[in-house]
Amino acid sequence: MxxxxxxxxxxxxxxxxxxxMMRGFPTGVAVVTGVDLAGQPWGLTCSSVCSVSLDPPTLLxxxxxxxxxxxxxxxxxxxxxxxxxxxxxxxAELFASGDPDRFDRVRWEQDVDAAGPHLADDAHxxxxxRVAMTQPVGDHVVVFGEATRVHGQDACRPLLxxxxxxxxxxxxxxxxxxxx
Numbered sequence: 001m002x003x004x005x006x007x008x009x010x011x012x013x014x015x016x017x018x019x020x021m022m023r024g025f026p027t028g029v030a031v032v033t034g035v036d037l038a039g040q041p042w043g044l045t046c047s048s049v050c051s052v053s054l055d056p057p058t059l060l061x062x063x064x065x066x067x068x069x070x071x072x073x074x075x076x077x078x079x080x081x082x083x084x085x086x087x088x089x090x091x092a093e094l095f096a097s098g099d100p101d102r103f104d105r106v107r108w109e110q111d112v113d114a115a116g117p118h119l120a121d122d123a124h125x126x127x128x129x130r131v132a133m134t135q136p137v138g139d140h141v142v143v144f145g146e147a148t149r150v151h152g153q154d155a156c157r158p159l160l161x162x163x164x165x166x167x168x169x170x171x172x173x174x175x176x177x178x179x180x
């Protein structure tokens with residue numbers, strides 16, 4: 001059995017403790033994308049995505065202050081959230097790397113109604129969002145986006161991230177659902 005303890009010595013900072021705590025909280029993986037005013041695509045891997053409201057349909061994403069992706073999203077007032085499927089680990093790692101050529105290394109598309117680039121080969125669901133509000137918090141900015149369009153593939157399972165590694169739901173986990 002693996003010890004997932006997050007207990008820290010008394011002298012450890014609260015930020016180190018929070019980092020350790022959140023490492024043990026598995027989550028889905030998204031690539032948040034936008035386009036700057038010059039038409040250049042931007043994107044980054046993000047696990048800080050949350051549903052906020054169904055009326056109006058609103059998501060939030062937390063992005064690092066100073067990120068070029070955040071700057072593009074704020075300039076255009078729109079972004080897309082690409083929820084990655086379980087076979088898209090390479091894309092998650094690529095967009096987490098900051099590689100300046102990342103959009104040259106994956107297939108993406110953007111129709112006239114898209115808020116940002118869609119990674120259709122790698123996403124099990126995509127939401128196009130209009131920026132409703134932003135809120136700086138520490139070294140990040142919380143971006144609230146009202147979803148204007150959502151589409152997905154029901155047959156795909158999400159890519160998961162936790163304990164500093166990517167993972168999949170096992171078939172037993174999926175078939176068991178959330179029974180206790």
